[in-house]
Amino acid sequence: MSNWHRPRFPGMVTVLIAVLVMTGCALSRMTDRNESRSLPANQTADTRLGRAIAPLADAHPGESGVVLLENAHDAFAARALLAEGADATLDVQYYIWQYDITGTMLLDVLYRAAERGVRVRLLLDDNGISGLDEALAALDTHPNIEIRLFNPFVVRSPKWIGYVTSFQRLNHRMHNKSFTADNQAAIIGGRNVADEYFGAGQGALFADLDVLAIGPVVHELSDDFDRYWSSVSAYPVATILPEAGEEDLARVVETAKNCSASSAASKYICAIEDSKFLNNLLAGNLEFTWAPVSMISDDPAKVLGKKPKNGLLSRQMAEAMGSPERSVTLVSPYFIPTKTGVEIFRDLERKGVQVRVLTNSLEANDVAMVHAGYAKYRKPLLEAGVQLFELRKLPGSESVEGDLQKSLMGSSSSSLHAKTFAIDGKSLFVGSFNFDPRSVHINTELGFVIESPELTQVVENHFEEQVQVTAYEVVLDSAGDLQWIERNGEEEIRYSHDPGTGLIKRMLVSFFSFLPIEHLL
Structure with missing residues (x-):
């Protein structure tokens, strides 16, 4: 009897069926998730940022102060220095965060902020964090760092498998981008966190554009971050990623140290060292445009x-x-x-x-x-x-x-x-x-x-x-x-x-x- 109609690769078929069954499973319901909210501005008024911003905000009631961040290196330095200036909280939300030079360096500034007691909440869309699973799982073990993935994939690698059976869900992504320190100052705009967004130097204004803001609009942004952080689509990384230990965190810290010491990172190190952004902000000398925002x-x-x-x-x-x-x-x-x-x-x-x-x-x-x-x-x-x-x-x-x-x-x-x-x-x-x-x-x-x-x-x-x-x-x-x-x-x-x-x-x-x-x- 001819056997032409029989599967020629039964093992492959079995694997394919197993993958489809596995990826077809819905995300598990979250039963244990810590709830947290941004600190009210009056509770961060005595931070370095709070003390510097209060006189400016008081002089412009009902308005917010805005600075356009058009230069790519300045935009990178502003994020790094804003994290260094934080005393209480950092709430960070991004669509793409790559494990390249700038991504590694900014993860390190978040870690160093956590080391000095700052509460760090990092919310990332799960579609744009290629190669970051181990690093994120390790950072999440720090007592002052909590990381959540928005609309996560069940199968971690290759992620595209998830689109086969869960396209309707996974096609929707969180494209938001914000970086908020102490509920006092924030950066929003078009840039994600990856080298290509911070490498344009003195290029055209429209290569990308961010805004640094202080005043009432920052409090609105913090409330919005809370809304996303507590949404049903924001999963703690511990429920999605493999468990990490102290040695994994040490490895992430060492990777960041080596990255910062590399010649490739020198232009970003110089951007931070040469920037007067934080000093001017803390001294009240940064030139803001005040307007309803x-x-x-x-x-x-x-x-x-x-x-x-x-x-x-x-x-x-x-x-x-x-x-x-x-x-x-x-x-x-x-x-x-x-x-x-x-x-x-x-x-x-x-x-x-x-x-x-x-x-x-x-x-x-x-x-x-x-x-x-x-x-x-x-x-x-x-x-x-x-x-x-x-x-x-x-x-x-x-x-x-x-x-x-x-x-x-x-x-x-x-x-x-x-x-x-x-x-x-x-x-x-x-x-x-x-x-x-x-x-x-x-x-x-x-x-x-x-x-x-x-x-x-x-x-x-x-x-x-x-x-x-x-x-x-x-x-x-x-x-x-x-x-x-x-x-x-x-x-x-x-x-x-x-x-x-x-x-x-x-x-x-x-x-x-x-x-x-x-x-x-």
């Missing part, structure tokens, strides 16, 4: 597929920023307006509102699928009257040409990563929100709405300067076809296809544009 964020229940009333950042942002009357300046690395967004922009243009958009060019974009989702809207946007600019690939940034995996999935190292919106020269949004369906419907996001004409003007002026020297302007020619204009001083170069790209990449983007995946991007 509102924190807006998604309800963490969004990852469960729920949409609580007024619990979506997109709705809060629309309410906070109102109806534009003169201008909208939008910066987003991953920009997918959808048909609805195009119609919104068209209506604004009809009302005389100038709409300008800066996003990544194809040569700079690190996620080809996302670019495909955007590219099909270029003509409709231009026909609607939108001024469209695409940032060129900055020197030193990675190319997606040579790495198909990064082209498909994204390496988070594109030359443009800032997410900001400026309205009417009066209001400014800075945060984690991209203008795409994923930020609107799938991931949770966080940001500040800053009602400051001064800072809004700074961003708008930088926009005008940057697009002239670092971006292509996308226009329609007389035949209605796309053209890219590159300006280099008096020289003007026109391209009839995406500049700096090969035929294969353009074909790949064209193929992706036909796939019915826009709602996932």
Whole structure:
């Protein structure tokens, strides 16, 4: 009898079935989890930060002090020094935290803060912590450090297996980014914790953008951190990761020591040593812009597929920023307006509102699928009257040409990563929100709405300067076809296809544009 119909690899089939059964199991319910909350600001008023900030806040009642952190090295140093300045608590929340130079060094400053008695709470999205399981489990053994993973994977390696049976749950991620010391000072914005976010030096403002804040908005942010920390999606690492011991913690500390002593870390060490940030902050000499600032964020229940009333950042942002009357300046690395967004922009243009958009060019974009989702809207946007600019690939940034995996999935190292919106020269949004369906419907996001004409003007002026020297302007020619204009001083170069790209990449983007995946991007 023929046996052609029998499985040829019964062992492999058995393993596959076992994996599917295992990954199909739901996360276990949490029955034992310590509950904690941020310390009220009046309980941290006598910390170094509290004493330094109180006179400034008292002189500006109802307003928050804001500093834009545009330089990458300054943004790294500000986080490290803010941790060194903390006396009571550190509440830290991130989407990506890599075990590279900057990630290792910032874990070390958290550890050293815990060593001197600071309570450290670290909340990380489980999708962006590749290679960190052992280090996190070890740090969590410290009596002053508690770490939780948001929406964790059951199978630790390879994690992609979880998407096979739990895609609906795991597709929702916590994209929030915040770093708060003593409920007195905080940093939020577009940067995750990884070398590519802190390596741009004196690059363009829009390579990435963070905000340092003091005042009432910090207390709002601390309350929001508590909401995520106590949500049903935040699992203590001890319930997810293998048990660690004292020797594991010692190994993590030694790794950090070796990292800091390496030549590769020297530029970050110098950034910290040369920075006057902490001294100026503690001495009350840091120059803040004072303005009404509102924190807006998604309800963490969004990852469960729920949409609580007024619990979506997109709705809060629309309410906070109102109806534009003169201008909208939008910066987003991953920009997918959808048909609805195009119609919104068209209506604004009809009302005389100038709409300008800066996003990544194809040569700079690190996620080809996302670019495909955007590219099909270029003509409709231009026909609607939108001024469209695409940032060129900055020197030193990675190319997606040579790495198909990064082209498909994204390496988070594109030359443009800032997410900001400026309205009417009066209001400014800075945060984690991209203008795409994923930020609107799938991931949770966080940001500040800053009602400051001064800072809004700074961003708008930088926009005008940057697009002239670092971006292509996308226009329609007389035949209605796309053209890219590159300006280099008096020289003007026109391209009839995406500049700096090969035929294969353009074909790949064209193929992706036909796939019915826009709602996932």
